[in-house]
Amino acid sequence: MFTFIMEKISLYAIPIIILFIVSYAYFVKKVKVYEVFCEGAKEGFSTAIKIIPFLVAMLVAIGVFRSSGAIDVIERYLNPILQFIGMPGEVLPMAIMRPLSGGGSTGILNDIFITHGPDSMIGRMASVMMGSTETTFYVLAVYFGAVSIRKTRHAVAAGLLADIAGILATVWICNIMFS
Amino acid sequence: MINAIWLGLILIGIVISMFTGNVQAVTDSVISSSKTAVEIAIGLIGIMSFWLGLMKVAEEAGLVKALGRGLRPIMKRLFPEIPEDHPAVGSIVANVAANFFGLGNAATPLGIKAMQELQELNDNKEEASNAMVLFLAINTSSVTLISSSVIAYRAAANSANVTEIIAPTIIATAISTIVAVVSCKVLQKLPTFKRETVEKTDVAVGGDK
Numbered sequence: 001m002f003t004f005i006m007e008k009i010s011l012y013a014i015p016i017i018i019l020f021i022v023s024y025a026y027f028v029k030k031v032k033v034y035e036v037f038c039e040g041a042k043e044g045f046s047t048a049i050k051i052i053p054f055l056v057a058m059l060v061a062i063g064v065f066r067s068s069g070a071i072d073v074i075e076r077y078l079n080p081i082l083q084f085i086g087m088p089g090e091v092l093p094m095a096i097m098r099p100l101s102g103g104g105s106t107g108i109l110n111d112i113f114i115t116h117g118p119d120s121m122i123g124r125m126a127s128v129m130m131g132s133t134e135t136t137f138y139v140l141a142v143y144f145g146a147v148s149i150r151k152t153r154h155a156v157a158a159g160l161l162a163d164i165a166g167i168l169a170t171v172w173i174c175n176i177m178f179s
Numbered sequence: 180m181i182n183a184i185w186l187g188l189i190l191i192g193i194v195i196s197m198f199t200g201n202v203q204a205v206t207d208s209v210i211s212s213s214k215t216a217v218e219i220a221i222g223l224i225g226i227m228s229f230w231l232g233l234m235k236v237a238e239e240a241g242l243v244k245a246l247g248r249g250l251r252p253i254m255k256r257l258f259p260e261i262p263e264d265h266p267a268v269g270s271i272v273a274n275v276a277a278n279f280f281g282l283g284n285a286a287t288p289l290g291i292k293a294m295q296e297l298q299e300l301n302d303n304k305e306e307a308s309n310a311m312v313l314f315l316a317i318n319t320s321s322v323t324l325i326s327s328s329v330i331a332y333r334a335a336a337n338s339a340n341v342t343e344i345i346a347p348t349i350i351a352t353a354i355s356t357i358v359a360v361v362s363c364k365v366l367q368k369l370p371t372f373k374r375e376t377v378e379k380t381d382v383a384v385g386g387d388k
Contacts, residue, residue, distance in 0.1 A: 009280055017285075021233055025240035033236050040235025044228025047291060048220050055216035061185050063212030064192035069199040099319075109329070113336035127333060127344040131326030132351035136319040140181075143315050144307065146291040147298040151306035152181045153374070154366035155315050161362040162320040166355030173347040 047146050054145025058137055062100045071096050087125070087171045090116065094126045099136035099163045106130075125174045133166040180371075223287070230288035234270070243269030257360065260300065260310045267296035271314055278318065281327045290318055306375055309367045316359040321352050 025031035065071075075092050082089055090112065097105040109130050116122040136159040144152060196205040237243050247254065247268030254261070254268050261267050270293035277286035293314060301308040307315075326348055333341045366372050 013280055013282055014285060018233065021237045021240065021242060024242065025236045029240040031236060031239045036236050036239050037232035039232075040238075041228040041232030043231050044288075045224050047231070047295070048223040048227050051223070052217055052220045055220055056213050057185065059212040059216040060209050061188040061192075063208035064196075064205050065188040066192075067201055067204040067208035068192035068196035069201050070191050070195045073195055073199075106328075106332070109332055110336070113332065113338075118333045118336040118338035119340065123336075123338075124344060124347075127329050128347045128351055130332075131323065131329040131344065131348040132321060133355055134319045134321040139319045140315060142287065143290055143294050143318065144311075147294050147304075147311075149298070149305065149307045149311065151303075151375070153307050153312055154180075154363065154369070154372040155307060155312045156180045156184060157366055157372070158312060158316040158359055158362045159319040162316060162355045162359035165358035166320065166351050169351040169354040170347070173350050177347055178343075 050148060051142055051145040054141040055138075058141035062137060066097070066101065066104055085168065085171055086175050088122050090122045091125045091129065091171075094129050095167045098129055098133050098167075099160065102135040102138060105135070121174065121178055124178050125170055128170045128174060129167060132170060133163050136160065136163055226284055227288045227291065230285060231292060234273070234289070234292055238266060238269075243273070245269070246272045257313065258310045260308065261297070262300075265296070265300070267293055267300065267310075270296055275317065275322055278322050279324050281323055281325055290314075303375065308374075309363070312367065313360065313363040316363050317356060320355040320359040322356055323352060324349065
């Protein structure tokens with residue numbers, strides 16, 4: 001039921017928002033909708049282009065790290081900690097990849113589903129982890145890149161703390177709910 | 180910190196690749212990642228233009244301000260630096276709402292729009308303001324009600340109970356968002372993360388540290 005409502009919201013939200021904004025602007029506020037729309041839209045190109053250097057820097061560093069096999073090496077060293085917090089070792093690649101790469105973590109999620117099944121504890125933890133955090137470094141490059149912010153201050157620290165909290169919360173909740 | 184992490188990813192990656200025999204893979208990924216970055220940015224142009232256009236219409240009609248006004252009490256707490264009635268408030272609310280309902284395509288352009296408006300209030304254009312970091316952290320911690328992509332992958336993998344992960348996901352994402360907000364508020368006061376233009380900031384935000 002809940003999912004059904006959410007699906008409907010996802011389906012109708014955008015068309016209804018568009019319809020509401022343009023008709024309210026035109027009929028109630030007498031805004032010259034086409035002219036104003038074009039004026040706003042012309043910023044789109046320059047904004048998207050501005051992101052490129054930031055995104056290249058970020059994605060190359062992440063790409064190098066991923067393709068080197070470093071995640072496997074880290075996995076070996078972190079295993080004792082994992083047992084302590086109750087996280088199966090198979091979920092660790094997901095926890096490391098999630099803040100770095102959306103595509104990479106999607107790949108790991110599907111690998112886990114094939115190897116362990118979506119209804120195993122490992123599959124469930126990976127699912128919750130995937131859904132509960134974002135690709136921190138990608139979002140940072142895009143959002144700060146669009147306004148050419150180079151000095152990010154505490155953004156990385158706060159983002160990573162939130163990611164760690166999300167991962168620990170996932171392990172904790174899944175162990176309570178699913179065992 | 181971002182410099183250290185960026186260097187760390189490259190350094191660890193290249194050194195480890197020498198031991199694991201993945202040197203060629205590393206070289207390939209430099210080329211393909213650069214290409215992907217440009218493709219992502221180019222792919223954003225259309226949808227970015229659309230939402231910036233629509234938001235401009237919404238702004239002229241006074242809808243962005245109205246959106247911000249509804250959540251003013253919470254927003255004032257979270258973002259004390261943003262003046263009341265500034266369009267940034269409305270854009271932030273629009274972005275969080277789009278994320279919340281899983282409208283990813285709309286969320287990114289709206290988030291960038293909000294970031295641009297926060298940048299207008301920022302007096303050092305190269306350095307992130309407290310409001311910008313907090314807004315980013317809220318976004319990276321993912322405020323979403325239903326992660327539709329995860330549900331789709333689970334369904335594709337023939338899960339017996341596709342939606343059982345919804346409740347735990349909401350709890351986990353709420354915890355990570357709370358941690359994001361709290362750590363921003365704490366970290367922004369630390370000397371390491373202090374703004375380089377402290378005196379100017381003091382004047383700009385009326386004596387607020």
